[in-house]
Amino acid sequence: DADVTQTPRNRxxxxxxxxxxxxxxxxxxxRMYWYRQDPGLGLQLIYYSFDVKDINKGEISDGYSVxxxxxxxxxxxxxSAIPNQTALYFCATSDGVRExxxxxxxxxxx
Amino acid sequence: xxEVTQIPAALSVPExxxxxxxxxxxxxxxxxxxxxxxxxGKGLTSLLLIQSSQREQTSGRLNxxxxxxxxxSTLYIAASQPGDSATYLCAGNSGGSNYKLTxxxxxxxxxxx
Numbered sequence: 001d002a003d004v005t006q007t008p009r010n011r012x013x014x015x016x017x018x019x020x021x022x023x024x025x026x027x028x029x030x031r032m033y034w035y036r037q038d039p040g041l042g043l044q045l046i047y048y049s050f051d052v053k054d055i056n057k058g059e060i061s062d063g064y065s066v067x068x069x070x071x072x073x074x075x076x077x078x079x080s081a082i083p084n085q086t087a088l089y090f091c092a093t094s095d096g097v098r099e100x101x102x103x104x105x106x107x108x109x110x
Numbered sequence: 111x112x113e114v115t116q117i118p119a120a121l122s123v124p125e126x127x128x129x130x131x132x133x134x135x136x137x138x139x140x141x142x143x144x145x146x147x148x149x150x151g152k153g154l155t156s157l158l159l160i161q162s163s164q165r166e167q168t169s170g171r172l173n174x175x176x177x178x179x180x181x182x183s184t185l186y187i188a189a190s191q192p193g194d195s196a197t198y199l200c201a202g203n204s205g206g207s208n209y210k211l212t213x214x215x216x217x218x219x220x221x222x223x
Contacts, residue, residue: 033210042199042215043154058210090153097142097161099201099211101154 003027004102006091012108013081021076021105023091031094032074034058034066036087037104043090049074081109112137114202116214124222127190131217133183133200144211145174145185146199154199158185190221 004025013019025032034046035058045058047066055066063085067075078085086109091102113136123129135143142161146154158167158174160183166175171188183200197218201211 040215043201043211043213045210048210088151092154098144098156098159100156101146103153104151106151 003100006102006105010106017081019078019081023074024072025093027093029093029095033092034076035090038087083109085109112202112204112212114212114214116217120218122220128188131185131198135181135202138178141203143176143183144201148197192221192223195221
């Protein structure tokens with residue numbers, strides 16, 4: 001089984017809809033991250049969490065919110081999706097030295 | 111603020127060639143540097159991790175070096191194969207209580223049979 005899983009893997013939604021992307025990890029790490037990847041822009045950090053009670057904004061947090069439900073679970077929400085949030089979204093976890101990435105969620109907002 | 115740059119953006123080589131991918135970073139107080147591989151539409155796989163106290167790491171045909179004083183890292187791939195075709199990303203981590211990675215935009219490598 002994969003160490004980091006993301007659901008859904010693909011999602012098409014309409015402008016204005018609320019959507020949640022979920023991430024689970026079995027590595028037992030405290031640190032978890034959400035990134036988005038756009039063609040030609042690399043990965044940008046949206047939010048990160050160093051433990052269940054610690055959540056921090058990344059470079060591009062506007063329009064997003066997160067919830068750390070447990071050590072193993074970190075969810076990303078788009079309260080009102082807009083087309084420029086169309087991207088590939090990655091969740092990751094870290095032991096403080098190395099990061100482990102999930103397979104990604106391809107989100108399309110029409 | 112750490113900034114990471116990768117050159118070239120794309121590289122095409124014939125099979126069997128040795129090649130070097132370059133990564134530069136602005137903050138020399140880097141904690142570690144990782145090289146990742148990404149296949150189209152897929153997640154990232156960590157290839158090599160170089161900690162600040164190290165100068166290089168090797169895994170099979172891959173060798174990564176880190177020169178903090180010049181703000182550079184290189185990924186050397188020996189005897190390239192078509193299966194090496196992918197995007198390679200480097201990411202620097204400034205460590206400490208504010209651990210998070212800053213990524214370069216990647217180098218798209220194509221190895222032609």
